[in-house]
Amino acid sequence: xxxxxxxxxTFEFLDETTETIEQVRNExxxxxxxxxxxxxxxxxxxxxxxxxxxWIALFFGALGCFIGYSFPAWTASDWVLPVSGKPILAIxxxxxxxxxxxxxxxxxxxxxxxxxxxxxxxxRFPIPRAAKKYPRFQRDRFGVxxxxxxxxxxxxxxxxxxxxxxxxxxxx
Amino acid sequence: MEKTSGYDPTAGKVIIDEHLGHPxxxxxxxxxxEINDEMLAMLDKPHPSYYLLLLGFLLAFGLGILSFAxxxxxxxxxxxxxxxxxxxxxxxxFVFWIGIGHAGTLISAVFYLTRAPWRTAIYRxxxxxxxxxxxxxxxxxxxxxGRPWLAFWLIPYPNERMLWVNFKSPLLWDVxxxxxxxSVSIMFFMLGLIPDIAVLRDEAIxxxxxxxxxxxxxxxxxxxxxxxxxVHYMRGYLIFAACATPLVFSVHSIVSWxxxxxxxPGWHTTIFAPYFVAxxxxxxxxxxxxxxxPIRAVFGLQDYITNHVIQSVSKVIIFTSIIVGYAYATExxxxxxxxxxxERAIFYYRPFGEMTSWTLLGxxxxxxxxIAFWLMVFCNVFAPIPLWRWKVRNNPLxxxxxxxxxxxxxxxxxxxxxxSSLQHEYDPASWGEYWPTIVETGVTIGSFGFFFTLFTIxxxxxxxxxxMELKEGTKPPVKNNVHKGADG
Numbered sequence: 035x036x037x038x039x040x041x042x043x044t045f046e047f048l049d050e051t052t053e054t055i056e057q058v059r060n061e062x063x064x065x066x067x068x069x070x071x072x073x074x075x076x077x078x079x080x081x082x083x084x085x086x087x088x089w090i091a092l093f094f095g096a097l098g099c100f101i102g103y104s105f106p107a108w109t110a111s112d113w114v115l116p117v118s119g120k121p122i123l124a125i126x127x128x129x130x131x132x133x134x135x136x137x138x139x140x141x142x143x144x145x146x147x148x149x150x151x152x153x154x155x156x157x158r159f160p161i162p163r164a165a166k167k168y169p170r171f172q173r174d175r176f177g178v179x180x181x182x183x184x185x186x187x188x189x190x191x192x193x194x195x196x197x198x199x200x201x202x203x204x205x206x
Numbered sequence: 207m208e209k210t211s212g213y214d215p216t217a218g219k220v221i222i223d224e225h226l227g228h229p230x231x232x233x234x235x236x237x238x239x240e241i242n243d244e245m246l247a248m249l250d251k252p253h254p255s256y257y258l259l260l261l262g263f264l265l266a267f268g269l270g271i272l273s274f275a276x277x278x279x280x281x282x283x284x285x286x287x288x289x290x291x292x293x294x295x296x297x298x299x300f301v302f303w304i305g306i307g308h309a310g311t312l313i314s315a316v317f318y319l320t321r322a323p324w325r326t327a328i329y330r331x332x333x334x335x336x337x338x339x340x341x342x343x344x345x346x347x348x349x350x351x352g353r354p355w356l357a358f359w360l361i362p363y364p365n366e367r368m369l370w371v372n373f374k375s376p377l378l379w380d381v382x383x384x385x386x387x388x389s390v391s392i393m394f395f396m397l398g399l400i401p402d403i404a405v406l407r408d409e410a411i412x413x414x415x416x417x418x419x420x421x422x423x424x425x426x427x428x429x430x431x432x433x434x435x436x437v438h439y440m441r442g443y444l445i446f447a448a449c450a451t452p453l454v455f456s457v458h459s460i461v462s463w464x465x466x467x468x469x470x471p472g473w474h475t476t477i478f479a480p481y482f483v484a485x486x487x488x489x490x491x492x493x494x495x496x497x498x499x500p501i502r503a504v505f506g507l508q509d510y511i512t513n514h515v516i517q518s519v520s521k522v523i524i525f526t527s528i529i530v531g532y533a534y535a536t537e538x539x540x541x542x543x544x545x546x547x548x549e550r551a552i553f554y555y556r557p558f559g560e561m562t563s564w565t566l567l568g569x570x571x572x573x574x575x576x577i578a579f580w581l582m583v584f585c586n587v588f589a590p591i592p593l594w595r596w597k598v599r600n601n602p603l604x605x606x607x608x609x610x611x612x613x614x615x616x617x618x619x620x621x622x623x624x625x626s627s628l629q630h631e632y633d634p635a636s637w638g639e640y641w642p643t644i645v646e647t648g649v650t651i652g653s654f655g656f657f658f659t660l661f662t663i664x665x666x667x668x669x670x671x672x673x674m675e676l677k678e679g680t681k682p683p684v685k686n687n688v689h690k691g692a693d694g
Contacts, residue, residue, distance in 0.1 A: 047685040067433040070238050071401075071677035072440050080433055087441045106373035109362065113370055120374075127374045130460060134382040137449045141390045144449075145397060148442040149427065155434035169412040171431055172405045174238035174683070198685070 038162040039206060041190040042179040043199035044170070050198040051176040052079040057193045058180050066159045068177035076176075090147045091140050098139025102132030162205045175200070236509075237683060241676050245402075245669045246409055248505050252666050263659040270652010273645045274349060282352030284645050291628040291640040295650055296350035298621045302489070303343035303653065304384065304461055305482075305616060308454055309490025310336025311391060314398070315450035318443075324518040326679050327510040330672045331501070331665070332494050333395045338660040339493075340388045342653050347380075349649060376460070376467045383460040390453055394446050401439070401674040404429035458486040465623065472552040472627035475540060481533035488526035488586070489616035491519050495609035499602050501665060510671060513600050520599045523612070527590040530619075534587065548632055556626045574641060575626035578618040585615020 045051040052075050058065045106128045161179045171177050180190045194202045277284050287294040310332040317325040348354040360381050362371045404426040410418035462482035465473040502511040541553035556579045589611040592598040
């Protein structure tokens with residue numbers, strides 16, 4: 035991660051935060067927003083960002099389902115236990131294993147993916163160390179972080195101040 | 207109240223959410239900082255009575271460990287389970303605790319998907335209850351098998367015996383169902399905690415509490431609350447809820463098939479899956495109220511866990527109580543309608559005992575499942591009836607008493623199913639009677655000690671309410687309710 039160049043500010047009010055986000059986006063820059071809880075107003079202002087998480091969950095769920103059926107089927111073929119006229123490969127009881135492993139794989143890999151995507155995003159959209167350490171973002175303040183070239187610093191600083199930012203920090 | 211949040215194309219503006227919060231939750235008038243402070247105050251140094259309570263639960267847990275140690279030393283024969291009653295207190299406890307574990311996921315997943323707003327204040331504690339109850343339940347198959355050091359034989363792995371586990375057995379389905387449920391419950395619980403632990407971390411730093419900051423920093427998994435993290439988190443939470451919802455219904459269905467797949471009279475019936483699921487939700491919600499009503503009083507959380515929340519849970523209890531009562535009646539009807547003398551005999555035996563003479567009182571010798579039957583009917587069918595009245599639902603003490611009775615009734619329901627059918631199978635020559643030994647009683651008391659020890663530690667170490675969701679439900683801090691939209 036290289037040295038951060040940009041501007042970040044803290045806001046008390048949600049509407050001032052969303053206003054700032056929109057003005058920053060109008061300048062062609064996608065900011066990172068920090069908030070104490072998820073707010074759909076912020077999502078709307080950011081252009082409703084999406085995630086690939088459902089596709090990851092779907093893939094690993096399907097994998098779990100496949101293993102849930104195929105593994106018992108393979109073990110039944112590996113050591114054949116004939117019981118009266120019952121089928122050696124019985125699909126209905128394997129459905130339970132298939133269902134459970136679908137759920138298990140989906141949830142495990144969803145959790146892992148949330149962590150991995152978070153790590154990847156921290157490299158793609160870095161935020162300055164001072165913003166990371168700011169202790170009120172988990173309490174009652176909103177933050178907007180803008181990554182930009184040195185020549186645009188002043189412009190974004192002005193946008194934040196004009197929208198009522200409590201603190202504005204310029205990182206060169 | 208109409209929700210006005212979102213982009214309004216006619217106005218060309220994004221309207222700030224005017225939704226003042228969830229109906230009935232006074233906490234939604236608090237601001238973000240107040241919510242943080244109130245939740246953190248709950249984690250302050252406890253009153254000495256807290257330690258006394260914890261000691262009591264630890265002693266009960268210790269009794270369980272001691273009883274189990276004696277059983278391991280002497281052998282499984284020291285318990286009351288023997289031919290013909292191979293399943294006694296231990297499997298009763300297993301089914302009971304799995305049932306208790308259903309409420310948390312129901313509240314956190316099913317009520318999340320159905321957008322039941324009253325869940326916000328109680329879902330974290332209910333989820334914790336789920337995790338601890340499933341931990342407790344998971345111990346019982348190990349205790350029951352007599353040689354717990356060989357429990358790994360249940361896991362399918364290549365071994366020197368050249369044998370695989372039998373995937374067609376309901377007992378193995380149970381292994382998969384319970385381990386999956388336990389894993390998903392733990393992950394769901396931990397996922398919900400991440401933003402709240404970040405709150406604890408930052409508040410510890412802000413207040414200069416270095417030790418707490420040191421503990422919470424790695425636990426928060428570098429959570430900063432960026433929009434990138436939130437978008438993955440919220441979608442992930444939805445996926446978890448979508449997965450956990452069918453899981454709630456599947457787990458107790460699969461537990462019920464441990465019974466229903468056998469040909470034992472009184473067990474071999476198709477109603478078992480819905481009957482068990484309804485019973486699990488019924489007992490789980492009753493346990494939620496049994497635990498949360500005292501916590502609400504001790505911590506003064508009337509603004510969060512309002513009477514509205516208690517009433518809402520009570521309504522679900524009424525609903526499941528009707529299902530459970532109907533299932534009891536159906537069992538008896540099917541026993542009669544089947545024409546099978548064995549089925550008819552077991553459903554006579556459960557309420558009235560031995561069929562020595564054709565009188566309603568039988569031979570007048572009370573046995574344990576008979577006591578269990580009448581306790582079950584009283585606590586599960588009749589005790590919840592007063593909840594139909596608003597005045598009763600609005601009285602936390604009355605609700606607490608009813609909830610405690612339901613817990614008792616649901617434990618005895620499981621014992622009634624297990625004990626009576628095994629005592630009276632097909633051949634009168636193999637009939638027998640079951641009374642628990644002191645070891646089984648000790649382990650049962652120990653299981654309650656274990657559950658309540660974990661829960662007591664939880665309420666003082668992690669936020670018992672979801673800070674993030676309480677904030678999400680409150681009115682956001684806004685200066686001028688309306689601002690210009692993203693598209694113009």
